[in-house]
Amino acid sequence: SMASQFQTDLDTEVDVRNELRTVSRALEKATKRVLHILQRIHLEAESDEKTTKLGETGMDLIIKDVAPILAQIGEKLPPSEYYKYADFFRFNVIKSVFAIGLSKFLLDGSFATVQFVASILQIPTAETRKSGGIFLEWEEYLEGMIDVGQELARLAKNCVILDNYGLVAKIHSYISTLTFGFSGMNFKNDGLRRRFDSLKYDSRAIEEVVYDLKM
Amino acid sequence: SMASQFQTDLDTEVDVRNELRTVSRALEKATKRVLHILQRIHLEAESDEKTTKLGETGMDLIIKDVAPILAQIGEKLPPSEYYKYADFFRFNVIKSVFAIGLSKFLLDGSFATVQFVASILQIPTAETRKSGGIFLEWEEYLEGMIDVGQELARLAKNCVILDNYGLVAKIHSYISTLTFGFSGMNFKNDGLRRRFDSLKYDSRAIEEVVYDLKM
Amino acid sequence: SMASQFQTDLDTEVDVRNELRTVSRALEKATKRVLHILQRIHLEAESDEKTTKLGETGMDLIIKDVAPILAQIGEKLPPSEYYKYADFFRFNVIKSVFAIGLSKFLLDGSFATVQFVASILQIPTAETRKSGGIFLEWEEYLEGMIDVGQELARLAKNCVILDNYGLVAKIHSYISTLTFGFSGMNFKNDGLRRRFDSLKYDSRAIEEVVYDLKM
Amino acid sequence: SMASQFQTDLDTEVDVRNELRTVSRALEKATKRVLHILQRIHLEAESDEKTTKLGETGMDLIIKDVAPILAQIGEKLPPSEYYKYADFFRFNVIKSVFAIGLSKFLLDGSFATVQFVASILQIPTAETRKSGGIFLEWEEYLEGMIDVGQELARLAKNCVILDNYGLVAKIHSYISTLTFGFSGMNFKNDGLRRRFDSLKYDSRAIEEVVYDLKM
Amino acid sequence: AEMFDKAKAYLDVKRNKDDEIFHLTKDITYESKRIIFVLHRFFIYDDACRDAKRKLNMLLDSDRYFLGLAKALEGEDMSLHYRRYTHCVQECIEAMMFLHFIEHRKIPTYEDVKSFLVWVIKDEKCNTDPSATEKDANDDDGSDKPQEISTTTTSSRTLTVPLSLTDYMLGICDFTGELMKAAIPTLTKPKWHSFLYQVFALVREIYAQFAGICAENRLFRNKMSVMRASVIKIEATVYRLKM
Amino acid sequence: AEMFDKAKAYLDVKRNKDDEIFHLTKDITYESKRIIFVLHRFFIYDDACRDAKRKLNMLLDSDRYFLGLAKALEGEDMSLHYRRYTHCVQECIEAMMFLHFIEHRKIPTYEDVKSFLVWVIKDEKCNTDPSATEKDANDDDGSDKPQEISTTTTSSRTLTVPLSLTDYMLGICDFTGELMKAAIPTLTKPKWHSFLYQVFALVREIYAQFAGICAENRLFRNKMSVMRASVIKIEATVYRLKM
Structure with missing residues (x-):
């Protein structure tokens, strides 16, 4: 009957949610672990050696621990219902983008493109997406990169404390690129806009650090 | 009759609530007194002597005035109904954790572990808890320690005003440890997560103080 | 470390919640099935034979399907944390009380006491409870019995539609007893008080049916 | 100091509230008991003998159990702070007015004036009030009398069920008086207006009963 | 910077699509409520059903309402727009069911209702032909070969609003x-x-x-x-x- | 019915008093906020304090504001009106404190603030004399005996807004x-x-x-x-x- 068919649909959905809840928790744990380790940068950013080391560790953990869980989520996700369940993993995908972006900076000072991030996470981008399954949405990529900007603004001041002035210069150049890239976009009054406004503020803060150092 | 049986149970509950209300008020007064005294740190943090003195007073008052009231609450609490009545004292247990954490920092700059806090309050932790009675919940411990972080962020600026730069360095190291420790945790509770985000903000504020001093 | 200790406790709690979520869903399904069948009373209350039959089926299903699941919940529930997790099953315990109360009425027109309900559900009452585990709270029993009153108020009109005037008289007597019993209680809980006010309204509705039949 | 004076004031207020909470609970119990017994009227209104008996019991209980508690409340109430604490007892004063009004009707079919109710409760009215202490506010008197009207509307139909047509006539006359008295007042859009509107509805319902009986 | 341009283009398209659907669903909800309002008058007004039916057909087959929504949703990820349009669909099928019940005294099945939300559109141009847009301009001059015209005109798309x-x-x-x-x-x-x-x-x-x-x-x-x-x-x- | 008339009269008086106080407090709150606004300009505008002081005196001594409130509260059960007027009093003493701090760089005491909310009013008529209302009309013709005039004019009432x-x-x-x-x-x-x-x-x-x-x-x-x-x-x- 119609009611029992509906019941079946509802039960399936509950099952999907339960499975996604479990995998998402694993995702959260794996992501948290990388973030936790990357936090050490503020205490240890004394030498290039140390920062490169941390960047390597960060990248490795994402590849080894986070990417496989995203693959699992992709399998559990019913085809063409990405947005219905995206809230289960959005937050941690953003955090993974952040971890990759930060690690890449620590490794070689360079900027992680959306293709690069997607290749590390082993998921398609909005461009290369076929249909169904998980992919790297632009919004999540952008939000993660703003997080990188904010973290580097904090790092700049800690570099001064740790007397690592070379890194400050790299951060300055990185954040300028990032802010310039974002400044071409027209955000509506949404979350991204507010985040970007705070990024502009951070960018100015770093300019002040650079200026202070010159004095 | 059924009604009178129900009435008896209900009356028992009302009595428990009345007793807990009275003891909780005593708890609030005792806790408030410690907090009131510890507030002076912002006015008096000129020398190590003064801060140590204040830390001692804080710790003494908790041991002498607060712990005995928690013991009383433990007695009034019907076994296995901790969660039913926890709202009566949660808030002030958090404040006591805060007072212990802050006093410990003032005494020797060190971090108060959950075991240390529980031993001062003379109640078990979630680990050592037998069953029934009062105990130190993780959530309350963590909230109290976040409060310590916030208070120290405020104190850091006041230390600069009072020219006590040595204490700023201690605060910086303390809060780095605290923030780093927390960054590895997966809070399920959104309240704690939000509180932790504000701790990260405080941590950044202290780094800026250290940065300003350096420049 | 402290963080990992916290993590372990948190993981345990997550596991408990996951298990309770699964069993609670089973409870909901079992309860729903009884309610679904008992709904037929409004369509079939033509003869004593039919109503007795339905009452028997209801009672059987509770004993066979619902009680064993409550036993499972009791096992999963950490001792002395009843109130922490009660929201997982409260709603369906109320619905089970309702099903037992209604079935008992359909069987022999009599009132299901709290002891009777607890014996069918095979769980202790607030009186006979030892400590820990699941038990039948007064609030849940009373809510369930108010639900019975509401359902009978609806049934009274349907009995008139089906020309079963004998059942109307039984309902009238049942609800008078129920309302009179409740009117002696001092609810502390505003929710229950409001529910009871609506029961008084239902009671009046049934008196009007009896009055209409008399005229 | 100012702060300690303020603390004293706050503590005094907490004490007053605690005492009033306890006495109010006693008031609630005493009032509830009378209401509970008066509820029997709907089951027993077969003969004048029974109704008179119930009216006597009701009046006795108010005089013996309720009035002394109101006296206690009057003593606890700080002078000239009636309205500050009125919420503690308002509800049950209304219920007591109701109980007196209903009992008076059951005793001799007559209407309980505000003076009569106040004399039974042994408290002054708004007119005879000196200053401070408890008194019978008009709003509470009026609301209690509307409750009497509603209860009698219900009783009228139950009288028909119990074949006590004489009482229906008395109720009809009583409610006409009550409705006429109220109809001169101009309520704003407040609680009393809504209550009075429902009284008018009840009044019409009784007219229909009288009409039905004539047919 | 090229990457950011792509992001900008992507987000702009997404937001415009969302706006378009938002306005369509608002209008559909409003019109559906009007149909229900009309149907409630059928006790006193004989033509209520006919009026409602006419309005409902208009609601389904107009580019301003459902057909427009179906076109807007074509090729889109449904799960992205579901929350936006679910409410207006529910409102409309409520109207459909009400009309159906008044006419037939029974409730339409899930299949019945779904069939209302399918449109077959004849395409004047053949999408699979890469030169279609070029030819489009010459559509009226009759210079195309018959076979080509035939494949072009018989091609049709099926649009739906998934229910x-x-x-x-x-x-x-x-x-x-x-x-x-x-x-x-x-x-x-x-x-x-x-x-x-x-x-x-x-x-x-x-x-x-x-x-x-x-x-x-x-x-x-x-x-x-x-x-x-x-x-x-x-x-x-x-x-x-x-x- | 006579009883209901009494009830009606009582409730009408109570409600009118409540309305009166409501309007007074609304105006007082508004003016207090204005004074605070003026005070905030004292860094850039030298006369800010003087302006604020003038406004504050007007606020205290006008029948439209505090003096009016004190009159409305005279002989009333304060606990009945407390919730209505507490907010406007808080707003006004905030303004008083701000002004006091700018002028004296310290905070006024509780007694200081209370003293602002006391008014001594000379009565032209003697309330204790039952014939007062009658005489009132003849006030200007000087026919009253000197002693009587003296007791009448020196009688005064103290009004307060309890703080x-x-x-x-x-x-x-x-x-x-x-x-x-x-x-x-x-x-x-x-x-x-x-x-x-x-x-x-x-x-x-x-x-x-x-x-x-x-x-x-x-x-x-x-x-x-x-x-x-x-x-x-x-x-x-x-x-x-x-x-």
Whole structure:
């Protein structure tokens, strides 16, 4: 009957949610672990050696621990219902983008493109997406990169404390690129806009650090 | 009759609530007194002597005035109904954790572990808890320690005003440890997560103080 | 470390919640099935034979399907944390009380006491409870019995539609007893008080049916 | 100091509230008991003998159990702070007015004036009030009398069920008086207006009963 | 910077699509409510059904309403837009069901309702032909070869507004509320008592069936408790009729 | 029926009194806020204090504002009206404190503030004399005996708007918020740095004292956490100044 068919649909959905809840928790744990380790940068950013080391560790953990869980989520996700369940993993995908972006900076000072991030996470981008399954949405990529900007603004001041002035210069150049890239976009009054406004503020803060150092 | 049986149970509950209300008020007064005294740190943090003195007073008052009231609450609490009545004292247990954490920092700059806090309050932790009675919940411990972080962020600026730069360095190291420790945790509770985000903000504020001093 | 200790406790709690979520869903399904069948009373209350039959089926299903699941919940529930997790099953315990109360009425027109309900559900009452585990709270029993009153108020009109005037008289007597019993209680809980006010309204509705039949 | 004076004031207020909470609970119990017994009227209104008996019991209980508690409340109430604490007892004063009004009707079919109710409760009215202490506010008197009207509307139909047509006539006359008295007042859009509107509805319902009986 | 341009383009398209769908659904909801309003007058106004039917067809086949929505949704990820358009779909199928019940005294099936939300559109241009846009301009000059014209004109696309079973079920819930509102006033209109009995039978049957559904969906739970209130009101009306 | 007439009269009087007080308090609150607004301009506008003082006197001594409120409250049960008028009193003493601080760089005491809310009014008629109303009309013709005139004209009433200690304390809380708003912009105005330090000392001292108060009063708790935020902002400003 119609009611029992509906019941079946509802039960399936509950099952999907339960499975996604479990995998998402694993995702959260794996992501948290990388973030936790990357936090050490503020205490240890004394030498290039140390920062490169941390960047390597960060990248490795994402590849080894986070990417496989995203693959699992992709399998559990019913085809063409990405947005219905995206809230289960959005937050941690953003955090993974952040971890990759930060690690890449620590490794070689360079900027992680959306293709690069997607290749590390082993998921398609909005461009290369076929249909169904998980992919790297632009919004999540952008939000993660703003997080990188904010973290580097904090790092700049800690570099001064740790007397690592070379890194400050790299951060300055990185954040300028990032802010310039974002400044071409027209955000509506949404979350991204507010985040970007705070990024502009951070960018100015770093300019002040650079200026202070010159004095 | 059924009604009178129900009435008896209900009356028992009302009595428990009345007793807990009275003891909780005593708890609030005792806790408030410690907090009131510890507030002076912002006015008096000129020398190590003064801060140590204040830390001692804080710790003494908790041991002498607060712990005995928690013991009383433990007695009034019907076994296995901790969660039913926890709202009566949660808030002030958090404040006591805060007072212990802050006093410990003032005494020797060190971090108060959950075991240390529980031993001062003379109640078990979630680990050592037998069953029934009062105990130190993780959530309350963590909230109290976040409060310590916030208070120290405020104190850091006041230390600069009072020219006590040595204490700023201690605060910086303390809060780095605290923030780093927390960054590895997966809070399920959104309240704690939000509180932790504000701790990260405080941590950044202290780094800026250290940065300003350096420049 | 402290963080990992916290993590372990948190993981345990997550596991408990996951298990309770699964069993609670089973409870909901079992309860729903009884309610679904008992709904037929409004369509079939033509003869004593039919109503007795339905009452028997209801009672059987509770004993066979619902009680064993409550036993499972009791096992999963950490001792002395009843109130922490009660929201997982409260709603369906109320619905089970309702099903037992209604079935008992359909069987022999009599009132299901709290002891009777607890014996069918095979769980202790607030009186006979030892400590820990699941038990039948007064609030849940009373809510369930108010639900019975509401359902009978609806049934009274349907009995008139089906020309079963004998059942109307039984309902009238049942609800008078129920309302009179409740009117002696001092609810502390505003929710229950409001529910009871609506029961008084239902009671009046049934008196009007009896009055209409008399005229 | 100012702060300690303020603390004293706050503590005094907490004490007053605690005492009033306890006495109010006693008031609630005493009032509830009378209401509970008066509820029997709907089951027993077969003969004048029974109704008179119930009216006597009701009046006795108010005089013996309720009035002394109101006296206690009057003593606890700080002078000239009636309205500050009125919420503690308002509800049950209304219920007591109701109980007196209903009992008076059951005793001799007559209407309980505000003076009569106040004399039974042994408290002054708004007119005879000196200053401070408890008194019978008009709003509470009026609301209690509307409750009497509603209860009698219900009783009228139950009288028909119990074949006590004489009482229906008395109720009809009583409610006409009550409705006429109220109809001169101009309520704003407040609680009393809504209550009075429902009284008018009840009044019409009784007219229909009288009409039905004539047919 | 090129990457950011792509992001900008992507987000702009996404937001414009969302705006477009938002406006369409607002209008559809409004018109659906109007149809329900018209249908409620069928006791007093003979042409109510015909009016409603005309309005409903317009609502379905106009680019300003459902056909427009179907076009906007073509090729889109449905799960992205679902939350936006689900409400207007429920509102509209409530209207469809109401009309169907008044005409046939029964409830349309899930398949019935879905079939209303399918459109077959003839394409004047063939999308698979890369030169189609070029030829488009020359459409009227008859210079194309017959075979080509034939493949071009017979190509057609099927558009739909996907209807989930949940939408259908939630639509039924709302529909019972409308039936209740329609049924209660019939107490005083003997001509319509058979209608009242039919509503009574149908709504009770629906409620008895739905009562067995175990849903975590809060919306469904809320609608069920509203339905329960409707059932009780309808039963009370039949009871009044009987007394 | 006579009883119901009494009830009607009683309720009408009560409601009219409530309306009267409601309108007075609304106006007082508005004017108090205006005074605070004017005071905030004292850094840039020399006469700000004088303006504010004039407005405040007008607010206290006008029948449209406080004196009117005192008259309306005369002989009334204060506990009945307290909830209505407490807010406007708090707002006004916030303005008084702000003005007092700017002029004297200290906070007025509870007694100071209470003294502002007392008025002694000379009565032209003697209320104790039952024939007073009759004589009232003849007031100007000088036919009354001297002694009688003397007792009549010297009689005076003392009116007050009762100020609870709670109102005073809550007023202080709000006042610290205004001080914070005034102090922060002084960072860039060396002329006002001594003002900043005075605010810094005062607000920290108030907070340290108030932090010991154990209140169930939710309003007080909320205001304390707002005050904490103000203290931190003022401290950060002094810190900035120092760096």
